[in-house]
Amino acid sequence: MNKILKRMAAGILTGALCLTAFAGCGSTGSGSQGGSSADGETTGKKFVIGVAEAQANDEVTTRRAYFENFIAPTYNVEFIFSEVLKDDAAVKTFIENCIDSGADAIIDFKSNSSQMARLCEENGVVYTVQGIPDMAPDLMEGEFPLFSGWSGANNDHLADLFRNWLEENTSADGSEGFLVSTSLASQGNVQHIEVSRAILEGLQEKYGLTYEQPIEDLVYVSETTNVANDKGLLITLYPGSPNKDTWLPGISSLLQSGKYKMFLSSGQTYNQTATVVNEVEAAFGIDIKVASIAAFSTTLDTAFSTLDPNGNPSVDFVTVKPSSVLNASVFAATYNALNGVIDTACRDENGKPANFRFNMISISSPEELAKTKGWDDAEAGTWIAGKEFVDQMLVTTNPDVTAASINELMASVDVDSIAEMMG
Amino acid sequence: MTATSSANTSGKELHLNWKERVDVIRSNRWFLMAFPFAMLALIILIFGGATGGNFFRVSVLKGILSQAIIIGTCATGVSFIYSNGNLDISIGAVLGMGATLGVLAYNATNITPLLILVSVGVSLGLMAFNCTMSVVCHIKTITVAIVVTQIYSAITTLLIGGAGTIDIAYETSSMLEDGGFRYIAFFGYFILCLVVYHFTRIGRELRFLGGNETCAQQTGMSSGKATYVSFLMAGLGVGLAAVFSVIDVSAVSVETGSGLGMDVMLATVLGGMSIFGGSRSNAYAGLIGALTVAALNKGLLMVGVPSAFIQGIRGVIFLALVYMNSERRDLLPSRMQF
Amino acid sequence: MSKWQDFRRKHVLLMNTLFTVAVPLTVWLVMELLDYSTTGLHTMNSMVDWTTLMRNLVSSFCFALGLNCNMALGRMDTSTGSQMFLACILGGNLALSLNLGGVGVLVFSMLLGMVAGAFVGFLFINLRILPMVLGLGISLVYECISFSANNQQGLNLFGKPGVGILSNRLFIIGITVLIMLVMTYLFQYSPFGYKRRAIQGNQKLANDAGINIYVNALLCYTAAGALVAVAGVFDTAYKSNLVPVLGMNSNSTVFSNMFPMAVGLWLAKKSNPVIGILAGSLSVQFLVLGLAKFTNIGMSDYMQTCIKYSVWLVFMIYRMNEDKIQLIKDKRARVALAKATRAQRAAVAA
Amino acid sequence: MPEKGKVLVQVKDVCKNFGVTIALSHVDFVVKTGEIRGLIGENGSGKSTVSSIIAGMQPASSGEMAYKGKPWKPKDVLEAQAAGIGMIVQEAGTIANISVAENIFLGSYQKFRKGPIIDKKAMVTEARKALEKIGVTHINPALPARMYDMQERKLIEIAKCMYNNPELLIVDETTTALSQSGRDIIYRIMHEMADAGKAVMIISHDLNEMMEQCDTLTVLRDGVIIDNIDKADFDPDDIKQKMVGREIKGNYYRVDNDGYSDEVVLKADCITTMHSLLCFDLELHKQEILGIGGLSDCGMHTVGRALYGLEMVVDGEVRISDRNVVVKNAQVAFRNGMGYVSKNRDTESLELNASIYNNIASTGYDKNSTGPFINPFKERAYVDKQVRALMIKCQNAHQPVRALSGGNKQKVVFGKWCADDADILILDCPTRGVDIGVKAAMYQLIYDMKKQGKSIIMISEELPELMGMCDRLLIMRDGQISGEFFRKDGYDDRTLIEYMI
Structure with missing residues (x-):
């Protein structure tokens, strides 16, 4: 009897779990759909766009909020978000499944490959990528009428930001020692490659260095490497996955040599390394300056408001991606292509797929951070790329839109212009 | 038995309650065989209904098969390993390394068969190494798998270096793809596995060894030999899957195969195979499981379930199916793994 | 000699x-x-290394000990990693929102860990699925929950008020000693431990002798949940934040902590x-x-x-x-003896 | 003065079924104080089931029980123990990795609780007392149970049972695992209890033992009580008939005196194993049934294993003469026409979860192959033949073996080796735990094999069956052959036993 009861309990429990899970998804799903149809202002076909994600971090969360809560209802489109896609095969599977679900376009944040473009091409689906063209020469050269181009950070600008900051905050002789975490650049992570390159270029310009190896090769090194240069500066590249349990002890071990007073990270690692940096600073009585990539979040607020043993914020300089601008640009490219103006709005002057670049924002003090309060705040729904901004990028609201005009618009984004836009 | 019938049995003993009836049905050997198929069919039916028939489109069903091929191939191979009571979750790393060396060899020579030969060869070699560790050095296969997974994937990362991916010419992969290499190789392998598993001495021996190793040995079966055969059969499958994964995306990357070991285990169990082998094992469980997973993933996406929930739902469905398809023990199930 | x-x-x-x-x-x-x-x-x-060592030590010690709770009884629980994520992300954030500081994070995570573990144990004794398979399913579900919780931010300890204590060497030593004492008591001297050892030897006999193997399993899972939660908190204190993972990646924590466990056993x-x-x-x-x-x-x-x-x-x-x-030594001795006996017999026969 | 003859336990109309199988059907009987009651019956007749129900190991499906005049429905063993019912079980009942003391107080640790911890010292002291109580002093209760052998561990179980001063002691097929000295201890305890006005229930297959020790015998067959017999009316043939349900002749062994050929088929030449055997010689002839007897630890089981290649032979060799191969391992032995039936049927001779079909087919993969593939038709014929010939009781051949009774399981084991058609068969305790009906069938089978020209080594702890079946009988002691006897000369059990000890 008791056994039967237990068995029933088990059954009911499993059922309940099942139901909760389904109920959970049911409500969210219908909620977003209901919202989109009610607020839709344009008539005609409702486009379905699949979004392939490589990670699950706050940037992705923000993007989902931006697309689901703002773009979808405003422009009458629907999004299908992927799970975390481990590799290209998973991206391919996701794209196939999207096509079966009736998707009209794919935005790919994971792979940057001609294979996916070909798959989309065969199924008449628009394909948009976050990344840089150099990584995918096939995509540049090949015939992909439905490929709407790349979006990403403007590396020259990013390098400028780093260079400017390095200019002001480093000694004239560069004697302090630079530790550069290239993170997953050696495994092809586009953002990490971009930033690592920007850092090396920044250092190169500041000190007029000549590296013995080309920067293209340096960013891909897969082991700790001292960058040989003509001025004999100590620049160490430290690659590796922050998820590995050997990564952090490695950073710690390097910092403990006391030779590095400048820690530059190409990934979003300022948070992970904070404890280690603090402890080394306290133990050796040195001040290590930390520069990193970041996203608007409470973590960032904390980092700037927490003081290290020397009384400085625990992070000294971050470049922040105005993520809604990136999202707006991939959306605009996709949407314009869907509306049949791919040849004008998504091609550069040579007729090649367009390369949309936005500018990163740099923050180097709590005061500057305070200015950005409320930017890209998913909960409040206050976006840098708001309706007015996005409207300028879409053919439906701005018939004269071209790739150049979009790039121009994005280039105009900086701290001041955003502050103005956000009121 | 005469005494039983002569004993005065009351009506209560003649008629079973519902629970016992369910047990009778569940213990029927056909039930166990049919259950995974029925569940796969049910899942397709449910999604078909929920998507208004879209799920029944040929392209969708073909897509499911195509997506299930990599996991299905690995799972079919791995069921040999599970059959005699071993576990191996390192196949993801093996696949990664096989694919990498295959691509490197191909890119160096431009000989297409070399891609296949090297991938398969490397996979066979690595699986043989795993097996040696367990047969000769007496380490439990799961421990070996955990350790070598890390070693293999670290080596693969070092081999690939650079940008984290190595491309191969699209022409080659599309030639293999269009030539139907994937389907031919997969079905060829699958049939080979079915035949070896169910109609040859070694296949039978594997299952028997998984059920009771001592008894099998006393009946003249060699555990070591069977273990090698099981690992090599799996190695062959993993090697083919490595080729599939290369031609799937025309490239190999450091992420190729990551987490595959667990996915394969999930699929195999879902297909109705006992993770600890023995008499209930079969060679097609892996494919059925892989199809179920693929159908589930596609279906949930098409129905519009938010991605954040898909995994959780998959977990719950997995547990429910395994619960329904497994024999309930009187005491708690356990097995020394370490 | x-x-x-x-x-x-x-x-x-x-x-x-x-x-x-x-x-x-x-x-x-x-x-x-x-x-x-x-x-x-x-x-x-330097002192930094010592702090790191101690924090990682308590973390891996707790995790390995948590694994051992069930592993020794033939239950390889592949979901312990996801229990850790769930416990730390839910419990830690709850404690932070209540401004309870590092100790609060530790205590709340432990409590949540116990709940997470106990739930797995509850499912285990009722569903009776093989622990490894159950663990796979559970980790899918738990990962999903811990990912969705706290707005997908995981647990962030850096710069939070009062969490510095988690990096305090004395505190770490204190906690380590405390856990050692508690676990030694639980494993070696408590009725629970005695029963657990009996079940480890032969669960059927233990069951026949009136030991409730189900309650014992539930307690094992609960203890394991609490231990991995502690491990997770100290790990987070070192890495500053705990990022939720998906796709059964939490298993890797389980696997990597088997090394200390194997050496330990x-x-x-x-x-x-x-x-x-x-x-x-x-x-x-x-x-x-x-x-x-x-x-x-x-x-x-x-x-x-x-x-x-x-x-x-x-x-x-x-x-x-x-x-x-x-x-091999014994065998050699035995062969020598056999040879001697044989020679002796031959001598007698001759 | 203890009161005798009072009803201690009454079992009324008890039924027990496991799913569809009926284990007990409307069983009634009483156990009175001062008596030793034997339960006897074939395997699966329900002896162990009824006693385990009384001892609280499992509940009855229906019916009532009374103990000391009150309704009795124990929820677990502990309750039964506390109320004074103790049971020594058939299987190994000690846990290897915990101490002897913990084994003795398994499940009742609470009484040694001192605050939150368990007082180990007190437990060991009490355990020592418990062991002394049954006259055992050489076991150290602080050591882990794995340090002791089977017999000593059985004594630990007895001590555990007797510690609670039971009113009713149930001994379930314990004596088979014990040597004479161990049996003497248990017999002494039984009679002491009976004399003290308590009661004993004993279950055993050994009819002689039962007739010697018991006051009353209850015969069960297929879950039904057939008869209760008082000591005065004990008659072996009558009891056997009641157990089996048909007449069994006094002698079911072979009666002929056919000899065997001189041809040596298997030869052990001065083999030495890691333990037990040192320079051991043996020759097996064609068409011979060679018996090996002795005490259970005399090394005869090792001989069987070593001959089949299961035990490492470090020096010397086992050779199959006509094929001129050295048996290095079981694979070689199997491939060259040898077969082996282990004494541990469930753990070594059968794959319990597999079907009857798969178990029998396991010896015939090569024989049933066409080219590299197994021919399902051939295989089916291979299995069907045995299932029919041996009259294995089953629903169909795809039923898992674990659901069969002990006798039928043993038939499956024999079936797989009969099907294999091995020339040399090594049978280690082939009739252990098998009831009389199946035993008779086994003996017939062994005899048939001999007549077909096969050679058989029969290792057994039961002298009567060795004497009844063997052409030649070797008695072993301490890993050596202490005596060799021939059927043609006639066997004398007294002499045999002398050579054993």
């Missing part, structure tokens, strides 16, 4: 202690020699599982920290991973075959 054996017999406790201490000490010595000769650095280069034969696992974790941490020093001469973390796991493999080869050496 005989004197030495005599001495060994007389001072069993001393010999056991020496054995237990010798292994981590040897690892440290080897790493120290390698480090100093190649990089000029010590394995324990090997050492445990001369002491008890709790002390053994502590010594085992210490050995592994020395290895990891020692390897990290090679970063200075350009060894990549992949290489370090390779070496770490190769050491594990070699250790396992040794561990699984250590009795073979004795066997």
Whole structure:
């Protein structure tokens, strides 16, 4: 009897779990759909766009909020978000499944490959990528009428930001020692490659260095490497996955040599390394300056408001991606292509797929951070790329839109212009 | 038995309650065989209904098969390993390394068969190494798998270096793809596995060894030999899957195969195979499981379930199916793994 | 020789202690020699390393101990990693939102860990699915929940008020000692421990003797949940934040902590599982920290991973075959005896 | 003065079924104080089931029980123990990795609780007392149970049972695992209890033992009580008939005196194993049934294993003469026409979860192959033949073996080796735990094999069956052959036993 009861309990429990899970998804799903149809202002076909994600971090969360809560209802489109896609095969599977679900376009944040473009091409689906063209020469050269181009950070600008900051905050002789975490650049992570390159270029310009190896090769090194240069500066590249349990002890071990007073990270690692940096600073009585990539979040607020043993914020300089601008640009490219103006709005002057670049924002003090309060705040729904901004990028609201005009618009984004836009 | 019938049995003993009836049905050997198929069919039916028939489109069903091929191939191979009571979750790393060396060899020579030969060869070699560790050095296969997974994937990362991916010419992969290499190789392998598993001495021996190793040995079966055969059969499958994964995306990357070991285990169990082998094992469980997973993933996406929930739902469905398809023990199930 | 054996017999406790201490000490010595000769650095280069060592030690010690709760009974729970994520992310954030500081984070995570573990245990004793398979399903669900919780931000401890205590060496030592005492009591001296050992030997007999194996399993899972939660909190204190993972990636935490557990159980034969696992974790941490020093001469973390796991493999080869050496000796003696007997018989026959 | 003849336990109309199988059907009987009651019956007749129900190991499906005049429905063993019912079970009942003391107080640790911890010292002291109580002093209760052998561990179980001063002691097939000295201890305890006005229930297959020790015998067959017999009316043939349900002749062994050929088929030449055997010689002839007897630890089981290649032979060799191969391992032995039936049927001779079909087919993969593939038709014929010939009781051949009774399981084991058609068969305790009906069938089978020209080594702890079946009988002691006897000379059990001890 008791056994039967237990068995029933088990059954009911499993059922309940099942139901909760389904109920959970049911409500969210219908909620977003209901919202989109009610607020839709344009008539005609409702486009379905699949979004392939490589990670699950706050940037992705923000993007989902931006697309689901703002773009979808405003422009009458629907999004299908992927799970975390481990590799290209998973991206391919996701794209196939999207096509079966009736998707009209794919935005790919994971792979940057001609294979996916070909798959989309065969199924008449628009394909948009976050990344840089150099990584995918096939995509540049090949015939992909439905490929709407790349979006990403403007590396020259990013390098400028780093260079400017390095200019002001480093000694004239560069004697302090630079530790550069290239993170997953050696495994092809586009953002990490971009930033690592920007850092090396920044250092190169500041000190007029000549590296013995080309920067293209340096960013891909897969082991700790001292960058040989003509001025004999100590620049160490430290690659590796922050998820590995050997990564952090490695950073710690390097910092403990006391030779590095400048820690530059190409990934979003300022948070992970904070404890280690603090402890080394306290133990050796040195001040290590930390520069990193970041996203608007409470973590960032904390980092700037927490003081290290020397009384400085625990992070000294971050470049922040105005993520809604990136999202707006991939959306605009996709949407314009869907509306049949791919040849004008998504091609550069040579007729090649367009390369949309936005500018990163740099923050180097709590005061500057305070200015950005409320930017890209998913909960409040206050976006840098708001309706007015996005409207300028879409053919439906701005018939004269071209790739150049979009790039121009994005280039105009900086701290001041955003502050103005956000009121 | 005469005494039983002569004993005065009351009506209560003649008629079973519902629970016992369910047990009778569940213990029927056909039930166990049919259950995974029925569940796969049910899942397709449910999604078909929920998507208004879209799920029944040929392209969708073909897509499911195509997506299930990599996991299905690995799972079919791995069921040999599970059959005699071993576990191996390192196949993801093996696949990664096989694919990498295959691509490197191909890119160096431009000989297409070399891609296949090297991938398969490397996979066979690595699986043989795993097996040696367990047969000769007496380490439990799961421990070996955990350790070598890390070693293999670290080596693969070092081999690939650079940008984290190595491309191969699209022409080659599309030639293999269009030539139907994937389907031919997969079905060829699958049939080979079915035949070896169910109609040859070694296949039978594997299952028997998984059920009771001592008894099998006393009946003249060699555990070591069977273990090698099981690992090599799996190695062959993993090697083919490595080729599939290369031609799937025309490239190999450091992420190729990551987490595959667990996915394969999930699929195999879902297909109705006992993770600890023995008499209930079969060679097609892996494919059925892989199809179920693929159908589930596609279906949930098409129905519009938010991605954040898909995994959780998959977990719950997995547990429910395994619960329904497994024999309930009187005491708690356990097995020394370490 | 005989004197030495005599001495060994007389001072069993001393010999056991020496054995237990010798292994981590040897690892440290080897790493120290390698480090100093190649990089000029010590394995324990500064106070930072000591803090790191202690924090990682308590973390891996707790996790390995948590694994051992069930592993020893033939239950390999692949969901312990996801329990850790769930417990720390839900419990830690709850404590932070209540402004309870580091201790609060620890306590709340532990409580949530116990709930998470107990739920797995509850499902286990009711569904009776093989623990490894159950673990797979559970980790899918738990990962999903911990990912969705707290707006997908995971648990962030850096810069939070009052969490500094988690990096306080005295506090860490205190917690380690406390856990050792509690677990030694639970495993070795409590009725629960006695029953657990009986079940470990033969669950059917234990059940027939009136021991409630189901309650015991539930308690094992609960204890395991609490322990991995503690491990998670200290790990987070080191890494500043705990990022939720998906796709059964939480399993990797389980697998990597099997190394200290394996070494620990090997050492445990001369002491008890709790002390053994502590010594085992210490050995592994020395290895990891020692390897990290090679970063200075350009060894990549992949290489370090390779070496770490190769050491594990070699250790396992040794561990699984250590009795073979004795066997070969015995066999040789036996063959000699057989030869002698044979010769004797031949002599008699002649 | 203890009161005798009072009803201690009454079992009324008890039924027990496991799913569809009926284990007990409307069983009634009483156990009175001062008596030793034997339960006897074939395997699966319900002896162990009814006693385990009384001892609280499992509940009855229906019916009532009374103990000391009150309704009795124990929820677990502990309750039964506390109320004074103790049971020594058939299987190994000690846990190897915990101490002897913990084994003795398994499940009742609470009484040694001192605050939150368990007082180990007190437990060991009490355990020592418990062991002394049954006259055992050489076991150290602080050591782990794995340090002791089967017999000593059985004594630990007895001590555990007797510690609670039971009113009713149930001994379930314990004596088979014990040597004479161990049996003497248990017999002494039984009679002491009966004399003290308590009651004993004993279950055993050994009819002689039962007739010697018991006051009353209850015969069960297929879950039904057939008869209760008082000591005065004990008649072996009558009891056997009641157990089996048909007449069994006094002698079911072979009666002929056919000899065997001189041809040696298997030869052990001065073999030495890691333990037990040192320079051991043996020759097996064609068409011979060679018996090996002795005490259970005399090394005869090792001989069987060594001959089949299961035990490492470090020096010397086992050679199959006509094929001129050295048996290095079981694979070689199997491939060259040898077969082996282990004494541990469930753990070594059968794959319990597999079907009857798969178990029998396991010896015939090569024989049933066409080219490299197994021919399902051939295989089916191969299996069907045995299932029919041996009259294995089953629903169909695809039923898992674990659901069969002990006798039928043994038939499956025999079936797989009969099907294999091995020339040399090594049978280690082939009739252990098998009831009389199946035993008779086994003996017939062994005899048939001999007549077909096969050679058989029969290792057994039961002298009567060795004497009844063997052409030649070797008695072993301490790993050596201490005596060799021939059927043609006639056997004398007294002499045999002398050579054993």
